[in-house]
Amino acid sequence: MNDSPPVALTSDAAVPKGAHAVVTGAGRGIGTAIAEQLVRDGFAVTLLGRSRGPLDALAEVLGPPASVCVCDVTDSAAVTRAFAALPTVHVLVNNAGQAESAPVSRTTDALWQQMLAVNLTGTFHCTRAVIDGMRAVRWGRVVNIASTAAQRGYPYVAAYAAAKHGVIGFTRSLALEVATAGITVNAVCPGFTDTDMLTRSVDNIVQKTGRTPEQARAQLAALNPQQRFIAPAEVASAVSWLCSAGAASVTGQIVSVSGGEVM
Structure with missing residues (x-):
């Protein structure tokens, strides 16, 4: 039995009092679950997205810890303006994303650019807008919501x-760049998650293969x-931990929330 006293966290690991989090794509699915969890964790949370309606509805449920910011993360100038109007951001969860399917031979330039713009460039825009503020207070958490598609690929x-x-x-790369500044940067990679995006994937399989919705869902669940x-909520729990004081030494990590699909 080990009777040694617990090791104390370093002083700069503690979550700052009144810490402020921004969740992009907060109006639905994983983003909503993350925002709800961070409010439970004691953060003031800005709900950011393109459509005000779902954001306002969520803010009403969450109460005063939550506020709304309407912004398209693919628009660099809009992101700069939006974040300049916000208080210091201690936690940024880059959740805004979009998935569209097509064989490579039928992937248009527009589709290719749209997938990069929403999923990758939007993450860059928002992170660039907050990183200097995190450096100034020497505390920050950036959590990027990726996908198991980023770990293994899908046709x-x-x-x-x-x-x-x-x-x-x-x-x-960013995790190494800010490793001495009190900032951690990690990615969470969910497998197929029960959201509107999954529903669209099922509909697409049904349309293209003639399978029933039940068969399509079973095909995806089998992965x-x-x-x-x-x-x-399982994805939100992983994000919550990465934003906690106990995860101060966890950076540059890719956390797969996928039931063992990726090991």
């Missing part, structure tokens, strides 16, 4: 997978060794 989503692979590269879909 017919080459543009999406390429963008999410880029998110992982960005995560690892998870646990034979199930991930719940948004």
